[in-house]
Amino acid sequence: MAEKVVITQGKYLTSAVQMDQYPEVRRKEIVFIGRSNVGKSSLINSLTRVHQLARVSSQPGKTQTINFYEIGAKIDDNPQRQDFYLVDLPGYGYAKTGAKRRKIWSKFINEYLLSSEDLQFVCQLIDxxxxxxxxxxxxxxxxxxxxxxxxxxxxKADKLGKNGIAKSVAQIKKTLGVPELDVLPYSSVKNSGREELLQVIGDCLMETGE
Structure with a gap:
């Protein structure tokens, strides 16, 4: 079956730590955030199918800036390509990051999240x-x-079997305190969950806010 949402291009655009460094051209923004080493870069590469679009590092806390990627998508039979920004935020919760550095990171991450008028939704990644x-x-x-x-x-859903995934999803909902919460299992190795995540993004891009 043909994919409803097809990524046609993906490229690194810019990095920022303050507002005047954000892209000049405004587009809808889909944001990714998670603990250091949660597999954020691998997921971005899996989602876009652009090899090493986001650099995968074995060193937690490597991403220290807000990284903007310009992504193009064809959605269903719509002839017009939908361009948007995939925004990769620095990982949180890395113990070896100094308190001063964490405070700086926290400031510019909060500033971005609270000031962006184009932010559509945040993908929070949890292992x-x-x-x-x-x-x-x-x-x-x-x-x-x-x-x-x-x-x-x-x-990292490929690390668990079907029952293990169901059990972990239930635990995530319980710990976050939202029983009806939607949790999307994703494996960057097997690309499972990719179609579902692209569909959420596609639906968001086709919405008209005006």
């Missing part, structure tokens, strides 16, 4: 193999408190 940590819960609650739409994406 499906573990119960959400305190920093995951804190970030989720912060996003909800500030009325930012959140889609929880449970990464």
């Amino acid at each position: 499906i193999r573990h119960e959400p940590m305190a920093s995951d819960v804190e970030m989720f609650q912060w996003l909800v408190e500030h009325n930012l739409p959140v889609l929880v994406v449970a990464t």
